[in-house]
Amino acid sequence: MRYGRAPEVLNNINFQLMPGSFHFVTGASGAGKSSLLKMIYLAHRASRGRVSLFGRDISTVPGRDLPFLRRRIGVVFQEFRLLDHLSAFDNVALPLRIAGKKANDYRQDVAELLRWVGLGERMQAEPPTLSGGEKQRLAIARAVINRPDVLLADEPTGNVDPAMSLRILRLFVELNRMGTTILIASHDEDLVANSGRPVLHLDSGRLIALGDAQGNLHGEAG
Amino acid sequence: MALMGFDVARWRPGPLLPGSDARDGSLIFVVAVLTFLAVATAITGLAADRAARGWTAQLNHSATVVVRPSAGETPDGAAAKAADALAGVKGVAEARALEKEKAEALLKPWLGDTSILADLPVPRLVTLDLDPKAPASLASLTAKLKEQGIDATVDDHRLWIADIERGARVARWSMLGVFVLISAAAAAVIAFATRAGLAARRDVVEVLHLSGASSGFTAGLFQWRFARMAALAGLFGGAGAAILGALARMAGGGAGLTPVLPVAWIDLAAAIPAPFVAAIVAALAARAAALSLVREMA
Numbered sequence: 001m002r003y004g005r006a007p008e009v010l011n012n013i014n015f016q017l018m019p020g021s022f023h024f025v026t027g028a029s030g031a032g033k034s035s036l037l038k039m040i041y042l043a044h045r046a047s048r049g050r051v052s053l054f055g056r057d058i059s060t061v062p063g064r065d066l067p068f069l070r071r072r073i074g075v076v077f078q079e080f081r082l083l084d085h086l087s088a089f090d091n092v093a094l095p096l097r098i099a100g101k102k103a104n105d106y107r108q109d110v111a112e113l114l115r116w117v118g119l120g121e122r123m124q125a126e127p128p129t130l131s132g133g134e135k136q137r138l139a140i141a142r143a144v145i146n147r148p149d150v151l152l153a154d155e156p157t158g159n160v161d162p163a164m165s166l167r168i169l170r171l172f173v174e175l176n177r178m179g180t181t182i183l184i185a186s187h188d189e190d191l192v193a194n195s196g197r198p199v200l201h202l203d204s205g206r207l208i209a210l211g212d213a214q215g216n217l218h219g220e221a222g
Numbered sequence: 223m224a225l226m227g228f229d230v231a232r233w234r235p236g237p238l239l240p241g242s243d244a245r246d247g248s249l250i251f252v253v254a255v256l257t258f259l260a261v262a263t264a265i266t267g268l269a270a271d272r273a274a275r276g277w278t279a280q281l282n283h284s285a286t287v288v289v290r291p292s293a294g295e296t297p298d299g300a301a302a303k304a305a306d307a308l309a310g311v312k313g314v315a316e317a318r319a320l321e322k323e324k325a326e327a328l329l330k331p332w333l334g335d336t337s338i339l340a341d342l343p344v345p346r347l348v349t350l351d352l353d354p355k356a357p358a359s360l361a362s363l364t365a366k367l368k369e370q371g372i373d374a375t376v377d378d379h380r381l382w383i384a385d386i387e388r389g390a391r392v393a394r395w396s397m398l399g400v401f402v403l404i405s406a407a408a409a410a411v412i413a414f415a416t417r418a419g420l421a422a423r424r425d426v427v428e429v430l431h432l433s434g435a436s437s438g439f440t441a442g443l444f445q446w447r448f449a450r451m452a453a454l455a456g457l458f459g460g461a462g463a464a465i466l467g468a469l470a471r472m473a474g475g476g477a478g479l480t481p482v483l484p485v486a487w488i489d490l491a492a493a494i495p496a497p498f499v500a501a502i503v504a505a506l507a508a509r510a511a512a513l514s515l516v517r518e519m520a
Binding site: 041042043063064067068070071075081083084085086087089090093094095097098099103107108110111123124142146 | 228233237238240425429431436437439
């Protein structure tokens, strides 16, 4: 994968994530963690090679079908990407609105999820008024409200204290128990070590280690 | 359930696009000005077209006969004789011999108010009002005069009509050209502003895109947003031009501002489509710009 005419930022990467698995992607800054996630959540196309999602080769999926694939993927962006003009409640409801669901069918679900992530008292608040940790949890709530098959999180603990990091990790573990496939990009070594989850380690755009596969990871480090 | 004043049961989805900002105000102003110019041009064009048609009709339905008295005949007598003869020609509604004073008045702009007119053999004129439905031909009028032995020349204004019709055609096409140019400029401004507005809200478009919004869904949001703004601008611009047209109509009484620009009340109807046309142009431009931006992201 490359950006414009720049050199490839990812190459010779080969792995497969099984449904219901939980992995971390680690590596130094600039190793290609975010780029790998972008390719999976369909923000960027691979310049060569093959990316398959839900059993479909992305390069052969018609453009009109891509939005439906994206709706099956929840993303927690590194910089949150919350819509500042919308309330916390509206931000979380966004994926459901886009999916065409009726407000009456999901308003209680949104409220419940916001309470679950500890934002029950901040439903009307707009993102600029929230703390870093609150934004992080709001971004996570938005990513999971549509019960995605896959959850991708880019440095989800990058802006929070250790206590909040553990709380967020517990949230991901809980989601994983409910069947969501999870891939987290992080350079938080303590978090990764404490999780006991398999790791994809990137170095200069190459997958150099598979970590502890625990039977969930398939493929070879390139 | 109510939480800290927030009633979940009463919650209604908020607008997915941010509210208006200063850029939107500028867009509304520019589109309003361009719409004003376009509608004002249309009203002017309609009035100019009416003026040209009126002049052509007047000339088409009239003719002038220059009568030269023969020996032993007075000029007034010759003119009266010609008028009598021509009044009986089929296709002539009325024939009037012009008095000497009126004939001299026609020459004054060229010769000035001098005594020389008294010494000149000023030819007498006969003015003819022709039947608008079946006007008499130049040949039939000339034949009748010859038959009566009257020395006269008939001018059916053919030369003037051709010039006026040519002038009217030029004016009509010029107005249409200006109208099309201004409309195209308005469309280009709307398209440019829409693209700028979209670029400024690229973050919103990206979030919608990555959350699974189809390109049509995203384009639809911007399409309606800009269509509403352009409709408002079109309303302001069209209303402004209509008010100006109404003032021109009232300033000149029944004939409009001047005989050159006889604005009619019906001409003001040119302002009615302005908000709709502006909205449609903006919607199409916004849709195209949004789809292009989403395609870039994809």
